[in-house]
Amino acid sequence: MIRAVRGLVVGMLTTLKYLFRKKVTIDYPREPYPHAERFRGVHELRKYDDGLERCIGCELCAVACPANAITVIGAENDPQKPTSPGERYGYRYEIDMLRCIFCGWCEEACPTDAIVLTPRFDIADFTRERLVFGKDKLLVNDPFTQHLANTESAFETDPGVEGGAA
Amino acid sequence: MAKKTPARPNVKVVIDGNEISVPEGMLVVDAAKLIGTQIPVYCSHPKLDPAGLCRICLVEIEKMPKLQIACATRVTEGMVVHTSTARVAEARRGVLEFLLLNHPLDCPICDKGGECDLQDYTMSYGAGASRLTEPKLHKPKRVDLGPTIVLDEERCILCRRCTRFDDEIAQERNLIVAERGHKSLISTRDGGGYRSYFSGNTTEICPVGALTSKAYRFRSRPWDLGRADSVCTQCSVGCNFRIDTRFGHVMRTFTRENPEVDDGWLCDRGRYSFNYMYSPARLRQPLVRRDGEHRPVSFDEALAYAAQRLGSAAAAGKVGVIGGGRLSDEEAFALQKFARDVLGTNNIDYRTHIQRFASPARFGASLTDIDDADLVLVFGTFTPEQAPVLDLRLRRAVARRGAKLMHIGPYKPDYLVAVQHVEYPPGAIAELMEQLADTVHHGREESGDGFVADIAQQLVDAEKIVAIHNGRNVAGAASLERLMETLARYDHQVGVLVVGAMGNARGAEAAGCVPNLGPGYAEAQGAPGMTTTQMLAAAASGELDALVVVGANPALTGADGTLARAAFERVGFLMAVDLFMTETASHADVVFAAASFAEKQGHTTNLEGRRQAFAQAVEPPVGVYTDSQILASLATALGKPNAVRADADELFVDLLAAEARAMAMRAKDAPLPRPSIADAPSSTADQVDATHRRLMICPIPHLYAGGGAAAHDPGLAEMRPKPFAVFSIADASRMGVVTGERVRLSGPGGTIEVEACVGDQAPVGVALVLADMPEAPENRLLEETGFGWATVEKVAQAREASA
Ligand code: SF4
Ligand code: SF4
Ligand code: SF4
Ligand code: SF4
Ligand code: FES
Numbered sequence: 008m009i010r011a012v013r014g015l016v017v018g019m020l021t022t023l024k025y026l027f028r029k030k031v032t033i034d035y036p037r038e039p040y041p042h043a044e045r046f047r048g049v050h051e052l053r054k055y056d057d058g059l060e061r062c063i064g065c066e067l068c069a070v071a072c073p074a075n076a077i078t079v080i081g082a083e084n085d086p087q088k089p090t091s092p093g094e095r096y097g098y099r100y101e102i103d104m105l106r107c108i109f110c111g112w113c114e115e116a117c118p119t120d121a122i123v124l125t126p127r128f129d130i131a132d133f134t135r136e137r138l139v140f141g142k143d144k145l146l147v148n149d150p151f152t153q154h155l156a157n158t159e160s161a162f163e164t165d166p167g168v169e170g171g172a173a
Numbered sequence: 174m175a176k177k178t179p180a181r182p183n184v185k186v187v188i189d190g191n192e193i194s195v196p197e198g199m200l201v202v203d204a205a206k207l208i209g210t211q212i213p214v215y216c217s218h219p220k221l222d223p224a225g226l227c228r229i230c231l232v233e234i235e236k237m238p239k240l241q242i243a244c245a246t247r248v249t250e251g252m253v254v255h256t257s258t259a260r261v262a263e264a265r266r267g268v269l270e271f272l273l274l275n276h277p278l279d280c281p282i283c284d285k286g287g288e289c290d291l292q293d294y295t296m297s298y299g300a301g302a303s304r305l306t307e308p309k310l311h312k313p314k315r316v317d318l319g320p321t322i323v324l325d326e327e328r329c330i331l332c333r334r335c336t337r338f339d340d341e342i343a344q345e346r347n348l349i350v351a352e353r354g355h356k357s358l359i360s361t362r363d364g365g366g367y368r369s370y371f372s373g374n375t376t377e378i379c380p381v382g383a384l385t386s387k388a389y390r391f392r393s394r395p396w397d398l399g400r401a402d403s404v405c406t407q408c409s410v411g412c413n414f415r416i417d418t419r420f421g422h423v424m425r426t427f428t429r430e431n432p433e434v435d436d437g438w439l440c441d442r443g444r445y446s447f448n449y450m451y452s453p454a455r456l457r458q459p460l461v462r463r464d465g466e467h468r469p470v471s472f473d474e475a476l477a478y479a480a481q482r483l484g485s486a487a488a489a490g491k492v493g494v495i496g497g498g499r500l501s502d503e504e505a506f507a508l509q510k511f512a513r514d515v516l517g518t519n520n521i522d523y524r525t526h527i528q529r530f531a532s533p534a535r536f537g538a539s540l541t542d543i544d545d546a547d548l549v550l551v552f553g554t555f556t557p558e559q560a561p562v563l564d565l566r567l568r569r570a571v572a573r574r575g576a577k578l579m580h581i582g583p584y585k586p587d588y589l590v591a592v593q594h595v596e597y598p599p600g601a602i603a604e605l606m607e608q609l610a611d612t613v614h615h616g617r618e619e620s621g622d623g624f625v626a627d628i629a630q631q632l633v634d635a636e637k638i639v640a641i642h643n644g645r646n647v648a649g650a651a652s653l654e655r656l657m658e659t660l661a662r663y664d665h666q667v668g669v670l671v672v673g674a675m676g677n678a679r680g681a682e683a684a685g686c687v688p689n690l691g692p693g694y695a696e697a698q699g700a701p702g703m704t705t706t707q708m709l710a711a712a713a714s715g716e717l718d719a720l721v722v723v724g725a726n727p728a729l730t731g732a733d734g735t736l737a738r739a740a741f742e743r744v745g746f747l748m749a750v751d752l753f754m755t756e757t758a759s760h761a762d763v764v765f766a767a768a769s770f771a772e773k774q775g776h777t778t779n780l781e782g783r784r785q786a787f788a789q790a791v792e793p794p795v796g797v798y799t800d801s802q803i804l805a806s807l808a809t810a811l812g813k814p815n816a817v818r819a820d821a822d823e824l825f826v827d828l829l830a831a832e833a834r835a836m837a838m839r840a841k842d843a844p845l846p847r848p849s850i851a852d853a854p855s856s857t858a859d860q861v862d863a864t865h866r867r868l869m870i871c872p873i874p875h876l877y878a879g880g881g882a883a884a885h886d887p888g889l890a891e892m893r894p895k896p897f898a899v900f901s902i903a904d905a906s907r908m909g910v911v912t913g914e915r916v917r918l919s920g921p922g923g924t925i926e927v928e929a930c931v932g933d934q935a936p937v938g939v940a941l942v943l944a945d946m947p948e949a950p951e952n953r954l955l956e957e958t959g960f961g962w963a964t965v966e967k968v969a970q971a972r973e974a975s976a
Contacts, residue, residue, distance in 0.1 A: 063281055063282050064282070064391070065281035065282055065286075065394075066394050066397070067281060070396060080392075080393075081282075081391045081392070081393075081394075082391055082392075083390055083391045086315070093282055094282060094314065094315060094391070095282040095391045118281045119281075
């Protein structure tokens with residue numbers, strides 16, 4: 008009997024103690040969720056300052072992806088109206104967000120820094136189809152909202168100076 | 174029948190400590206391969222002569238002060254080779270550094286990336302980082318080399334495999350290296366496009382991504398591709414290839430080397446013919462003609478309608494089946510079973526071209542026999558257009574080994590290599606062969622005719638003789654066999670190849686798609702049926718109520734187009750199974766949409782009689798079935814559910830069993846029986862009209878002609894010829910026609926309009942007209958013999974006359 012009362016009192020005291028502490032729950036979504044600095048969330052596909060897409064459709068992200076979440080189909084640029092610098096661009100680019108494990112390997116593999124993971128994570132939806140993100144959802148349309156400041160065209164940099172392979 | 178070459182003595186060499194014994198004179202790089210040591214190579218290619226250009230293959234050979242190139246050094250007795258010493262490694266690093274100096278960092282977008290020797294060797298032997306501090310040299314990146322190929326000059330490492338292929342293998346000598354030093358670039362000799370029937374091979378042998386094919390550019394990366402081992406069915410050579418697919422779409426085809434068939438090469442028709450499968454013009458569901466118009470219907474509805482009409486025609490015994498040469502062996506077997514067991518008729522024939530048989534009755538040769546033949550005798554066919562990869566062997570035999578090529582026919586074909594042309598009327602080949610046989614047998618004194626004795630002498634001088642023809646002239650073939658027999662008796666090696674008019678002509682013949690023969694060339698039960706010509710004539714005169722045409726287009730390819738068109742217009746019920754709305758299908762009451770070769774599995778038999786399996790690469794579009802599925806469903810609808818099987822494997826088992834039965838019945842070594850032929854109406858086509866009012870029409874084949882897949886393939890569009898006719902200079906000047914002018918040719922079956930071309934291939938009085946073009950079907954002018962007569966007028970003139 009005594010024990011039971013003691014348990015109750017200790018429990019209530021703990022509750023009382025936490026009642027006046029700063030709350031850990033946040034008023035999501037009105038309040039932003041504080042994530043770690045290098046949190047890996049939803050991807051975005053970046054552009055250069057001149058509006059050309061960075062993605063060249065090389066599929067290296069797709070091979071790097073351990074979850075097989077990325078599908079890329081490349082195509083040839085129209086020389087008059089190029090989509091990306093160089094000859095090839097990502098004609099179709101899709102990431103299945105339900106498969107993605109947000110490991111960031113795609114970002115690592117990308118030779119042009121086109122695909123990057125952002126801190127955004129709130130992508131709940133009602134159908135699977137809508138969680139396969141295509142270029143419409145991934146592409147950053149305004150180049151100035153990009154998180155990375157590094158925006159020079161890789162193709163205009165001389166690869167020799169950068170010291171590439173061999 | 175292989176010719177003996179004196180064996181070279183073996184020598185002992187030591188490679189990396191392993192002693193092996195190899196024939197003297199073998200290249201070090203090949204000897205190393207035998208013990209599993211891979212020496213890196215760029216310019217060296219097993220099918221090309223050693224060139225020693227790139228130096229990546231440097232190895233250390235004891236007693237030689239400097240490193241040697243393994244690709245051009247031949248082994249000698251006691252040679253000691255080291256392939257992985259520090260000196261070798263340093264040399265490789267140096268060579269790679271040179272190759273990469275101005276090489277762009279294109280790997281992510283390069284079509285070769287993932288299967289590139291430069292990537293692989295740089296990974297294995299390269300330095301890892303560049304020491305270059307100056308900017309790289311830039312060169313043009315998107316150079317249009319021709320209708321099929323784009324060149325990236327920056328990526329080229331100047332190994333010259335492409336130019337050497339064009340020179341040594343294709344013998345065309347159009348690709349060259351222009352300029353010098355670091356400005357060197359691949360170009361054509363005349364500065365024009367690289368137009369070759371074999372251009373695609375250069376993209377495969379290019380060790381880097383400098384030559385890319387337009388059909389495949391940026392469409393996929395090698396690691397994405399699903400692979401299916403297949404066989405090209407565009408012509409009767411039957412080259413082996415791999416179909417590479419992605420997301421259920423065919424992306425490209427790639428050689429699957431078979432030294433006995435294709436020797437690792439493909440022609441562009443075979444390589445690039447696959448986009449027709451995705452053509453919007455492709456039939457994707459059955460059509461039934463109602464009130465003169467084709468309406469799409471469900472498969473079951475089409476089936477029920479076809480079964481009802483065929484059933485009544487079959488009951489009356491008035492039905493015929495045409496086709497088989499474009500089907501697989503299994504399906505050809507299913508088709509003849511459908512005709513014989515379901516429709517109860519022997520009226521089944523695959524022959525929808527001028528070809529009358531596809532299997533040489535005796536002395537069948539193999540393709541490799543061309544390689545060591547001393548004399549190749551060709552008549553009736555033009556191998557560069559009709560059997561391109563066979564022609565590569567021919568070119569090599571003639572140009573590199575000095576074999577003689579003799580062509581007998583009415584006009585001088587444009588062979589690339591030296592050819593001895595014997596102008597001879599096609600109808601008289603049999604007499605010529607008889608005379609030759611007699612002369613060979615009795616010696617040349619007995620022959621009165623000078624040139625016959627001359628040819629006979631050449632035959633007698635040749636140790637090995639291969640004859641190639643088109644299986645048209647039955648009497649000629651019989652006489653040819655007599656000639657071959659005579660030669661064989663005098664210890665000559667002889668062989669005969671018959672170039673099929675369709676990819677699987679020989680397979681269809683062997684599977685029993687002929688009126689008098691069942692599977693395995695066994696005598697068919699019951700009275701022989703009608704041949705294609707007889708069926709068409711019977712349909713045109715109302716004696717047949719129904720025709721079934723499967724994978725064939727006799728209206729365009731048949732020798733007598735007028736008869737075919739009349740037949741299809743008159744016949745009560747015409748059923749067609751095809752991929753496209755061909756001219757034949759457009760007359761049909763029911764059209765079934767068929768699956769293409771990439772969409773099914775089976776076997777196909779090439780012109781040597783070699784049966785090769787091909788695997789299914791992709792699924793057919795929804796609602797499209799294979800020919801055997803269509804035939805099996807139709808058999809069921811006709812109340813014979815078990816007569817024809819739908820499954821290719823089951824059909825193949827049945828076919829093998831039927832062939833084994835036929836084989837057991839036939840005497841060993843007995844000549845293969847011939848398919849029955851219709852008596853051709855006698856023709857005057859062999860004589861030139863002395864008044865020159867009319868010209869003799871002689872159809873000439875073209876690799877990219879045809880009314881089905883070739884006409885609807887966007888990949889081939891640029892290579893497709895425009896209908897033309899070649900006139901001799903004498904005829905052209907008499908008619909006042911110049912090259913490039915439009916002329917109208919009128920014959921008994923109608924009129925066609927073509928572009929005139931003046932050249933010396935055409936003999937006087939003969940017009941060579943491009944065959945099998947749906948825009949200008951030359952068979953309107955032809956008779957059953959495959960030749961015809963037409964009057965020629967200039968288009969402008971004709972307009973004035975009609976105005
Ligand atoms: S984050 Fe990882 S799992 Fe997700 S797409 Fe990129 S590579 Fe694939
Ligand atoms: S995102 Fe980067 S790695 Fe992926 S296809 Fe585009 S360029 Fe290549
Ligand atoms: S284009 Fe290719 S095959 Fe031709 S020389 Fe250059 S690297 Fe060699
Ligand atoms: S030669 Fe004939 S079989 Fe070979 S690739 Fe060309 S079309 Fe196909
Ligand atoms: S492979 Fe030997 S020199 Fe090129």
